[in-house]
Amino acid sequence: xxxxxxxxxxxxxxxxxxxxxxxxxxxxxxxxxxxxxxxxxxxxxxxxxxxxxxxxxxxxxxxxxxxxxxxx
Amino acid sequence: xxxxxxxxxxxxxxxxxxxxxxxxxxxxxxxxxxxxxxxxxxxxxxxxxxxxxxxxxxxxxxxxxxxxxxxxxxxxxxxxxxxxxxxxxxxxxxxxxxxxxxxxxxxxxxxxxxxxxxxxxxxxxx
Numbered sequence: 001x002x003x004x005x006x007x008x009x010x011x012x013x014x015x016x017x018x019x020x021x022x023x024x025x026x027x028x029x030x031x032x033x034x035x036x037x038x039x040x041x042x043x044x045x046x047x048x049x050x051x052x053x054x055x056x057x058x059x060x061x062x063x064x065x066x067x068x069x070x071x072x
Numbered sequence: 073x074x075x076x077x078x079x080x081x082x083x084x085x086x087x088x089x090x091x092x093x094x095x096x097x098x099x100x101x102x103x104x105x106x107x108x109x110x111x112x113x114x115x116x117x118x119x120x121x122x123x124x125x126x127x128x129x130x131x132x133x134x135x136x137x138x139x140x141x142x143x144x145x146x147x148x149x150x151x152x153x154x155x156x157x158x159x160x161x162x163x164x165x166x167x168x169x170x171x172x173x174x175x176x177x178x179x180x181x182x183x184x185x186x187x188x189x190x191x192x193x194x195x196x197x198x
Binding site: 016017019020021022026028031035038039042045046047048049050051052053054055068070072 | 073074075076085087088089090091092093095096098100101102103148150180181182183184190192194
C-alpha cells in the first residue's frame with residue numbers, strides 16, 4: 001500500500017483519486033486482515049474493488065493490488 | 073470527482089469498497105457475486121444461477137447510476153472452475169445479447185464467500 005500511495009502521489013494524484021482496485025491474494029482466509037490494512041489507506045470514499053485468490057504471485061508475494069486512479 | 077454508488081437492490085458492501093464509483097463519464101463497478109441482497113447469501117444452484125444473480129446485482133447498480141448494461145464496455149469474469157465456462161457464458165449472453173462488452177475470463181483458486189463466479193465491469197456513460 002505504501003508503494004501504491006507513492007506511485008499515485010508521484011503521478012500528481014492521491015489515493016483519494018483511486019476509483020477501482022483489484023486485490024490478488026494467495027490466501028483468501030487472510031483477506032479480512034488485508035482488508036483492514038487496505039481500509040486504513042482508503043479512508044474516504046472507498047474505491048470499487050474486485051478480490052480473488054490466485055495460485056501464485058510474482059516474488060511469491062502474499063498480496064498484489066492493482067489500482068485505477070481518475071486524474072482530473 | 074469521485075461519486076460512490078449505493079443500490080439498496082444489490083448486496084451492501086461488507087468491507088472498505090463501494091459497489092461502484094462514478095468518475096466523470098466512467099463508472100467502475102466492483103466484482104459482483106451471485107449474492108441475493110435479501111438474504112446476503114449466494115443464491116442456490118450452479119455457476120449459471122450465480123452468474124444470473126451477479127448480473128442482476130450489476131444491473132441494479134447500473135440503474136442507480138442511471139446506466140444500462142448496453143453501456144458496459146469491459147468486464148472481467150473470474151471463475152472458480154473453467155469447467156463452468158460454457159454455462160456461465162450462456163447465462164452471461166442472456167444479459168449481454170448485442171454488441172457484448174470486451175471481456176477477460178480467468179480461473180482463480182478461490183473467490184470471496186466461495187462463490188463460483190465474480191464479475192466486475194467498466195462502463196462508459198456517454
